[in-house]
Amino acid sequence: MARYNPKVVEPKWRAAWEAAGVFRTRSPEEACGKPKYYVLEMFPYPSGRIHVGHMRNYAMGDLVARFKRARGYNVLHPMGWDAFGLPAENAARERGVHPADWTYANIDAMREQLQGLGLSIDWSREFATCDPGYYRHQQKWFLDLWRRGLAYRKEGTVNWDPVDETVLANEQVIDGRGWRSGAPVEKRKLTQWFLRITDYADDLLEGLKTLDRWPDKVRLMQENWIGKSRGLKLRWAFAGKAAEGLEEGLEVYTTRPDTLYGASFLAIAPDHPLATQLAAADSKVAAFVDTCRQGGVSEAELEAGEKLGYDTGLKVAHPFDADWTLPVWIANFVLMDYGTGAIFGCPAHDQRDLDFARKYGLPVRPVVLPSGADAETFSVGKEAYAGPGRIFNSQFMDGLEVEPAKAAAIARVEAQGQGEGATVYRLRDWGIARQRYWGAPVPIIHCPKCGPVAVPDDQLPVELPKDVRFDQSGNPLANHPTWKHVNCPGCGGTAERETDTLDTFVDSSWYFARFADPKAAAPIGKAAADYWLPVDQYIGGIEHAVLHLLYSRFVTRALNDDGLLSVDEPFAGLFTQGMVTHETYRRQSGEWVEPGQVEVIADGAARRALMLGSGEPLVIGDIEKMSKSKKNTYSPETIAETYGVDAARLFVMSDSPPERDVQWTNGGIEGAWRFVHRVWNEFDSQPSSEPVVGGAADAKAEELRRATHRLIKSFTEALEGFRFNSGIARLYEFLNILRGLPAEGATPGALAARAEALSALARLIAPVTPHLAEECWARIGGEGLVAQAPWPEYDPTLAAEDVVILPVQVNGKRRAEIRVAPGTLPAEVEKLVLADPEVIRRLEGLEVRKVIVVKDRIVNIVAL
RNA sequence: GCCCCAGUGGCGAAAUGGUAGACGCGGCAGACUCAAAAUCUGUUGUCCGCAAGGACGUGUUGGUUCGAGUCCGACCUGGGGCACCA
Numbered sequence: 001m002a003r004y005n006p007k008v009v010e011p012k013w014r015a016a017w018e019a020a021g022v023f024r025t026r027s028p029e030e031a032c033g034k035p036k037y038y039v040l041e042m043f044p045y046p047s048g049r050i051h052v053g054h055m056r057n058y059a060m061g062d063l064v065a066r067f068k069r070a071r072g073y074n075v076l077h078p079m080g081w082d083a084f085g086l087p088a089e090n091a092a093r094e095r096g097v098h099p100a101d102w103t104y105a106n107i108d109a110m111r112e113q114l115q116g117l118g119l120s121i122d123w124s125r126e127f128a129t130c131d132p133g134y135y136r137h138q139q140k141w142f143l144d145l146w147r148r149g150l151a152y153r154k155e156g157t158v159n160w161d162p163v164d165e166t167v168l169a170n171e172q173v174i175d176g177r178g179w180r181s182g183a184p185v186e187k188r189k190l191t192q193w194f195l196r197i198t199d200y201a202d203d204l205l206e207g208l209k210t211l212d213r214w215p216d217k218v219r220l221m222q223e224n225w226i227g228k229s230r231g232l233k234l235r236w237a238f239a240g241k242a243a244e245g246l247e248e249g250l251e252v253y254t255t256r257p258d259t260l261y262g263a264s265f266l267a268i269a270p271d272h273p274l275a276t277q278l279a280a281a282d283s284k285v286a287a288f289v290d291t292c293r294q295g296g297v298s299e300a301e302l303e304a305g306e307k308l309g310y311d312t313g314l315k316v317a318h319p320f321d322a323d324w325t326l327p328v329w330i331a332n333f334v335l336m337d338y339g340t341g342a343i344f345g346c347p348a349h350d351q352r353d354l355d356f357a358r359k360y361g362l363p364v365r366p367v368v369l370p371s372g373a374d375a376e377t378f379s380v381g382k383e384a385y386a387g388p389g390r391i392f393n394s395q396f397m398d399g400l401e402v403e404p405a406k407a408a409a410i411a412r413v414e415a416q417g418q419g420e421g422a423t424v425y426r427l428r429d430w431g432i433a434r435q436r437y438w439g440a441p442v443p444i445i446h447c448p449k450c451g452p453v454a455v456p457d458d459q460l461p462v463e464l465p466k467d468v469r470f471d472q473s474g475n476p477l478a479n480h481p482t483w484k485h486v487n488c489p490g491c492g493g494t495a496e497r498e499t500d501t502l503d504t505f506v507d508s509s510w511y512f513a514r515f516a517d518p519k520a521a522a523p524i525g526k527a528a529a530d531y532w533l534p535v536d537q538y539i540g541g542i543e544h545a546v547l548h549l550l551y552s553r554f555v556t557r558a559l560n561d562d563g564l565l566s567v568d569e570p571f572a573g574l575f576t577q578g579m580v581t582h583e584t585y586r587r588q589s590g591e592w593v594e595p596g597q598v599e600v601i602a603d604g605a606a607r608r609a610l611m612l613g614s615g616e617p618l619v620i621g622d623i624e625k626m627s628k629s630k631k632n633t634y635s636p637e638t639i640a641e642t643y644g645v646d647a648a649r650l651f652v653m654s655d656s657p658p659e660r661d662v663q664w665t666n667g668g669i670e671g672a673w674r675f676v677h678r679v680w681n682e683f684d685s686q687p688s689s690e691p692v693v694g695g696a697a698d699a700k701a702e703e704l705r706r707a708t709h710r711l712i713k714s715f716t717e718a719l720e721g722f723r724f725n726s727g728i729a730r731l732y733e734f735l736n737i738l739r740g741l742p743a744e745g746a747t748p749g750a751l752a753a754r755a756e757a758l759s760a761l762a763r764l765i766a767p768v769t770p771h772l773a774e775e776c777w778a779r780i781g782g783e784g785l786v787a788q789a790p791w792p793e794y795d796p797t798l799a800a801e802d803v804v805i806l807p808v809q810v811n812g813k814r815r816a817e818i819r820v821a822p823g824t825l826p827a828e829v830e831k832l833v834l835a836d837p838e839v840i841r842r843l844e845g846l847e848v849r850k851v852i853v854v855k856d857r858i859v860n861i862v863a864l
Numbered sequence: 865g866c867c868c869c870a871g872u873g874g875c876g877a878a879a880u881g882g883u884a885g886a887c888g889c890g891g892c893a894g895a896c897u898c899a900a901a902a903u904c905u906g907u908u909g910u911c912c913g914c915a916a917g918g919a920c921g922u923g924u925u926g927g928u929u930c931g932a933g934u935c936c937g938a939c940c941u942g943g944g945g946c947a948c949c950a
Contacts, residue, residue, distance in 0.1 A: 175947095220868065221945060229949075254950060267950090307948080333948045343950045351865080352948055426949055545945080607874095607890090654888075655876055663876065667889040674903095675888090726878065729887035736887090807883040812931050814883055852930050858882040862930050 004680035006644025006771065013774040014118055022787045023077070023120045028531050031074035038076045038532045039064045040512055042540030042548070045082045046106040046128070050113045052580045052626055052664060055636050056652040060577055060724070061539045062119045063653065066767040067719050069120070070791040076532050078515040079114065079121045081107050081128035084439045084504045086164055086180060093470045099438040100466070103130055113636065117645055118770050120787065125518045129507035134514065135440035136461030137523035138506065143443055143454045144562050150196045151432075153452065157271070157337070158431055160188040165474065166434045167192055169503065171225075171547045179547075187293075193433035193442060193500060197554045201226055201425040203568075204553055213573035215659070218545045225546040227426025231255035232410050233340060234419035236266060236316035239325040243274055243314060250274065250316060250328065253339030253424055257413065258405035261394035262346040262367035264357060266316055267309065267331035269341040275330045278312055285310065285330070292332040307356045308332040319418050320395065331356060339424050347384065354384040367394050368402065430551065432503045437468055437476040439501030447488035447495040456489050462497070475499055508548055509555035512538075512570055524564045538571040541579070549574070575722060578661040580652065582632040584621035585609050592631040593618055596638070600666070623663055634664065646769035647673040653768055654728040676772055678735055679765065683758055683776040685743050700741050701750040705798055707737045708757045712794035715764050724768075731765065755780070760792040808833055809860040815842045818859075826853035833859050 017023060028036070041061035044054060065077040081103075088099035095102075107128055114121075127134050145151040159168040161178035167190060172179040197204075205226045208219045234257070235249035243250070250266060268274055270292035279286040288310040310330045318324035326344075333352055334343055347357035348366040357364055366380050368389040375392050391397040396412070397405040413419045433442060441462040443455040455462050465483045468476040477483065478499040488495035510524070516532040517525025540548075549571070556570040585593040598618060599610045609618040626633045639648045651672035656662040711734045718727025738757055741750055758780050766773035766786045777786035801822055806829065808816040816838040820829060830851045833839055839861070846863035853859050 217868070217944085224867070224946060227946090227949065231950085252950080256950075331948095333950095335949065338949045345950085350950070352950080355948095424949080426946095542944085657877085660877095665876080665889070668876075671888050677903095725876090726887085729878070732887050805883085809882085809931075817883075850930065852882095854882060854931095858931085860882080860930050 004677055004684075004772070004775070006646060006676070007641075009775050010118065010640075010645055010771040013771045014115070016774070016785065017118075017120070017787060020785060020788075022785060023122050024124065025076050025078075025122045026074050028074075034072055034074040036076070036532060037068040037073035037537075038535045039068065039537045040076075040078065040515070040535050040539070042538070042544065043080045043082050043508070043511065044110065045085060045087075046103055046110055047087060048106045048109060050110055050636055052634060052636055052639070052648075052652070054114075055117060055648060056580050056662065057539060057541075057577055058114065058117060058119055059649040059652055060575075060658055061537075062117075062121075062649075062770075063719070063724065063767040064537050064539070065120050066770060066787065067791070069787070070763065070766065070789065072790065075120075076515070077119075077121055078125040078518075079119075079123065080126055080511060080515065081110075081130075082504065082508050082511075083107065083128035083130040084501075084507055086166075086436060086438065088438045089436060089470065089476075098466070100130065100464075103128070103438075116640065117636070117649070120770070125515055127511075127514070127518050129440075129504070129511065130438070132461045132463050134511075135507070137514070138440050138502070138510070139443040139455070139460050139462060140457065141510075141523050141559060141562065141564065142502070142506075144564075145195065145558060146444070146454065148562070150199065150558055151193060152196065153191055153193050155189060155191045157187050158190050158192050160186045160190075162186055164436075166436050167431055169431045169505070170428050171430075171550070172505075192431050194429040195432050195506075195554070195558075197430045197551075198425060198427055200554050200557050201228070201427050202423075203557055204427075204550070207553065207557075207569055211569060211572075211574070214571075215542075215574065215576055218542065218549065218574060218576060221545040222550055225427065225550065228423060229255050229426075230421070230423050232257040232406075232413060232419055233422040234319060234344075234413055236319065236326075236344070237418075239315040239317045244277060246274060249418070250342055251340045251419070252342045252344050253422065254344060256346065256349065256406070257409035258391055258394075258397060258400075258402050259346040259349045259367050260318075260320060260344070260409055261391075261397070262348050262365045263318065263326060263344045264347055264353075264363040264365060265327050265329055265345045267329045267334050267343050267345055267356070269334040269336040270330055270332060271336045272330075272334075272341045274312075274328075274342075278330075285312070288330060292330075307352065307359060309356060309360055311360075319413055319416060327362075329360075337428060338426065348380045349384055349386055351384045351386070354380065354382075358382075365393065367391055430503075430554070432506055433500035434503055435475040435478070435499075436501055437464065437470075439504060440507065441477070442498040442500050442502060444498040445486055445488060445495045446498060447490060447493060449493055450488055450490040450495075452498075453488055453490050453495070459489070477501065505548060505551050506555075509551040510559065512552070513556070513559070513565060522564070524559070526564070526566075530566050533565065533567045534570055534572040537573045537575065539575045539577060542576040545576075575658070577658050578656065579625045580664055581623050581661050582626050582634070582664045583623050584630050584632045585618045586621055587611070587616065587618060592629075594631045595634065625661075626664070639669065643669055643673045644676065644771070646772045647676050650675065650728065650769050653724045656725060658722055658724050675732060675735070676769060678739065679761070679769075679772060679776065682735070682738055683762070683779045698747055698749040701747065701753040704737060704741050704750070704753040704757055706802065707734055708753070708760050709794040709798035712760055712764065712792050713796075713799040716791070716794075719767065728768065731761075731768075734761070762786055763789050763792050804856050806833075806856075807858050808836070808839055809858065810839075810842050810846075810863060812860060815839070822856055824855075826855060829853045829855075829859060833861070 039061055041057050065075050069075045083103050088103050091097055091102045092099045142151060159173050161168050161181050161183055163181035163183040164178060168178055168185060173185050176185055177183060178185055205223060205228055208222055211219060231254050233251055233253050235251045237249040270289045275289055279289045292308060312328045312330060314328040315325040316328060318326060345353035345356060347354040347364040349368055364380055366378055368385060369375055369378055369392045370385060370387055370389045388402055391400050391405045397408055400408060410421045441464060443460060443462045445453045445455060447453050465480055468480055470476055472479050484497040484499055486495055486497055512535050513524045513529050513533060517528035552570045556565060557568055559565045560568060582595060585598045587593060597612050599612050601608045609620050611618055624630055624632060647669060651669045652662055655668050711730055714730045715727045743754060762773050762776040762782060763786055773786045803819050804822050805817050805819055807814050808818060816836060818832055818836055830853055843863055848861060848863045850862040
């Protein structure tokens with residue numbers, strides 16, 4: 001018996017797969033009517049090395065790909081590189097390497113590492129988003145969107161990352177900080193490129209309902225991010241002299257028109273046009289507006305921000321009572337880019353309005369009465385009442401519940417011609433331009449005469465210049481001496497190229513469609529895309545819930561409207577996998593220590609960590625996401641070197657549910673390693689003597705057959721349901737049964753049962769431990785490669801239990817059990833149970849009131 | 865503040881409203897070995913008991929049910945998302 005050696009076995013089978021071209025994608029014609037299945041893992045950023053997190057992500061996708069292939073699907077499982085982005089420029093600045101050289105070198109290194117994992121990927125479809133052959137198509141469809149008005153330029157307040165020196169989209173600002181740099185984001189006024197994602201706000205929201213194979217959590221996050229609200233846009237006429245340009249009145253948006261009789265002031269944003277107008281005429285207003293801006297430099301500072309207001313002296317008339325005038329304030333808590341940039345304040349029923357009113361001595365008038373409260377005595381103190389109730393103090397709305405009152409108020413305002421019911425979204429347009437070099441250039445030329453002009457089709461791609469310097473501040477592309485100076489394609493006069501590049505999230509918002517036909521002359525090969533899309537199973541981290549996953553949905557819709565695509569939704573199924581974590585260790589001095597230098601000793605139930613070699617005691621810290629800074633990482637190569645790729649793949653799949661974080665532990669990988677060896681030993685063992693003839697062993701053979709078919713059933717169901725950890729537990733269970741009936745000394749019947757078991761087992765483990773599966777398959781003389789073998793089928797009769805053990809409860813406590821054939825009718829079971837000696841003993845002195853029999857499950861006797 | 869999700873042995877975790885703790889790790893005991901490692905066998909929720917056996921047990925608390933880890937209400941703790949969004 002040869003000890004299983006993954007270092008020899010694994011490369012051998014990778015070469016065999018390669019030679020046989022097993023993972024080459026079959027065209028629809030070659031597929032011979034097989035259904036298609038497109039499985040995709042979020043493609044990696046080529047940072048230089050793969051980590052254990054990548055390994056888990058790609059092992060999961062590979063499991064699905066191999067499983068579906070065996071189940072008779074024509075599978076597309078490609079790989080590429082999300083290759084533009086700032087780290088390449090930082091490397092250029094720090095080490096003097098060109099971003100392109102750095103990126104392509106990383107890609108080469110990571111490709112080799114990924115190939116070492118034995119992934120069933122069709123590498124012939126590989127591309128990187130920084131290939132001019134990729135981004136030329138992106139530039140082409142960008143121009144299509146621009147011509148349709150979906151891409152546009154406007155001056156606006158943008159998020160500025162002072163460290164990365166670039167603009168960020170709203171989705172890239174997390175807790176007021178840049179998603180990559182972590183620096184507090186500043187507000188700046190800039191002319192920026194945007195994609196009109198807001199045009200699709202309602203489509204994107206409605207589409208979520210069709211995504212029944214997405215996690216609820218992600219759908220909910222997108223729903224909240226889009227933030228649809230229904231309310232009323234209402235113009236308030238000025239009492240006395242109207243502000244210039246606002247003769248129609250000042251428009252506010254509200255979701256609570258039912259509280260209009262509780263209004264006590266209007267407030268506008270500091271950057272509202274009216275505020276700007278007043279500031280120009282009055283230095284005191286200008287000073288206040290300035291104060292607000294300073295206070296709002298970073299979003300993080302806003303959190304603690306106190307409410308500030310300035311009374312403009314202007315008055316407006318209440319829409320339902322022309323004699324009732326209200327003051328107009330400028331307030332720092334009103335946002336210009338939501339609704340109309342102006343609100344009416346109803347302090348009694350909105351906390352912010354209440355804080356503001358208390359500070360500036362404005363009236364607080366309750367108009368919603370909570371049930372059980374008394375209209376005479378109800379008042380609002382420090383807490384606004386935002387709950388349900390009956391409207392009072394409100395003339396025509398008195399006595400109505402909140403919802404009917406809203407409808408009544410909207411109807412009245414509409415009848416008066418002062419406004420209309422409106423739907424407002426929280427979602428903002430997507431700012432896509434970055435003031436950086438390493439991205440796809442925006443293919444626009446600015447001409448002093450013609451304005452912005454598209455780069456003609458035959459001049460695409462607009463390629464990045466190779467000779468750039470990174471030793472100056474600002475955008476290296478803008479600093480380039482010649483690149484931007486061109487002639488206008490329209491009039492031929494001198495003009496300048498746009499020097500902004502596209503956000504890398506644009507690159508990743510359509511790559512899945514390019515994979516359908518990566519060599520297509522058009523951005524998307526229509527026929528291939530119609531065949532392969534949508535992606536049947538997409539796998540990646542939840543951190544993209546409102547970034548990549550929302551952008552891709554939007555771009556898919558936009559390209560569909562452009563005629564490039566036929567689907568609305570890019571990803572029919574989504575799975576968000578958890579991270580890989582590890583314990584952290586530090587010295588008494590606080591320095592982090594790599595796990596490779598640590599020895600952990602079990603001390604009874606407690607555990608102690610020592611430094612290898614010196615024996616210095618270490619502090620065991622929290623379990624955290626593997627990261628370089630905490631040094632709690634293992635390299636996949638080291639792991640593969642020690643245990644082989646299969647054991648590592650098995651472990652990351654087996655120890656936790658795939659959506660949850662998995663903790664990398666030595667014990668865990670050791671357990672997986674043991675499993676690999678035990679499986680191999682079963683395949684490798686040959687009886688040393690002739691089969692033994694005997695009756696008792698044949699009963700065990702029957703048991704093994706049943707276990708085999710039960711395993712096929714339960715393991716298949718577990719994989720279908722993404723319950724990989726439970727499925728693998730079934731494999732372990734089965735192996736324990738198989739080991740209980742060794743080949744040595746077995747009867748002919750038992751040997752036949754073993755042969756059947758091994759044939760099934762080799763195919764079942766193939767998606768998880770593909771190299772081991774091939775070796776086992778070859779050992780038992782399986783036909784061809786197991787990677788091409790069909791999935792085993794189970795016999796439902798054998799997979800079903802032949803005897804069920806029914807627990808018998810008396811008053812809900814388990815007291816006995818009986819064995820019956822499956823499907824035994826309740827009346828029969830009741831008779832058997834009541835005749836059972838143990839049950840009779842238990843019921844002594846009690847009177848049976850009721851017997852509940854749940855078929856094939858349980859019996860419960862209620863007795864007093 | 866609002867919205868989600870999760871709390872089960874020493875640890876990772878299983879469990880269509882029906883025997884809680886499958887499977888793995890760790891521990892304990894044993895076999896093999898000159899010895900160790902590896903491997904193999906047994907055992908391992910807690911408490912009482914020599915044992916047979918019994919009692920308790922899924923964050924806390926109340927409820928629905930013949931029966932609740934699972935369903936409903938309140939609370940506690942941890943995690944995530946959004947956050948002056950009118």
